[in-house]
């Protein structure tokens with residue numbers, strides 16, 4: 001059974017923890033006693049840590065999340081909106097990589113940052129497969145190209161839409177149109193039966209994409225690979241994900257060969273206002 005542990009000397013009975021609890025299971029009777037979980041609803045706690053993080057007095061811990069393990073927010077590290085806009089706009093899909101091995105520690109650091117992404121009900125079911133081997137990636141890219149060939153042969157609408165023949169020709173000419181010669185592929189996988197697997201994986205990989213340049217790396221979504229991982233049995237077998245899990249997104253990673261110097265434009269955002 002879950003508990004919240006309240007330091008009675010620090011608690012000011014302000015009820016903020018109760019107000020922000022997403023499950024509404026922290027009660028504070030008459031503001032006179034310390035907060036506690038509503039009886040018989042303890043197991044609804046999703047361990048999101050909001051109660052620990054919001055308490056201005058550092059009075060609250062969960063069994064699984066001690067207040068001393070939750071570092072204070074640092075105002076000196078907060079981005080202002082100009083910095084945030086520049087950060088978002090300067091992120092680029094990197095498709096040309098240096099011939100340099102990516103250190104495992106750097107990849108672990110990236111995934112550590114990405115795994116702070118939100119997940120539905122804080123269920124944190126996204127797992128990671130890191131393929132840091134050019135040889136293995138070459139094989140997986142080849143299998144993805146086999147799927148492209150199959151789509152062309154079947155006259156699949158995607159073959160025309162993406163002009164897949166060009167990609168196959170590129171592969172046959174020694175250019176990898178699937179993984180672009182990246183040294184690393186990071187695959188996000190999750191239980192097939194989990195309804196939010198696609199969304200949670202997409203958000204986690206987006207965090208990874210944003211985090212990559214902060215450690216000198218570049219990333220790019222591996223769309224063709226993702227299509228093959230979703231439907232091409234030879235590639236699924238080669239991936240050998242844990243039983244019951246499927247790939248819900250993948251990203252190439254490597255050291256960028258070139259630097260970008262400008263922020264490209266996007267189309268105007270299409271917004272309908274209802275006020």
Ligand SMILES: Cc1cc2nc3c(=O)[nH]c(=O)nc-3n(C[C@H](O)[C@H](O)[C@H](O)COP(=O)(O)O)c2cc1C
Pocket residue numbers: 091092093094095178220221222223224225
């Ligand atoms: C779901 C998804 C799949 C993508 N798949 C590929 C891909 O297979 N190969 C590739 O080179 N770029 C791929 N991209 C990158 C897009 O082409 C890129 O995000 C877009 O052109 C905008 O450029 P930017 O990311 O540099 O801003 C993908 C992007 C997304 C979001």
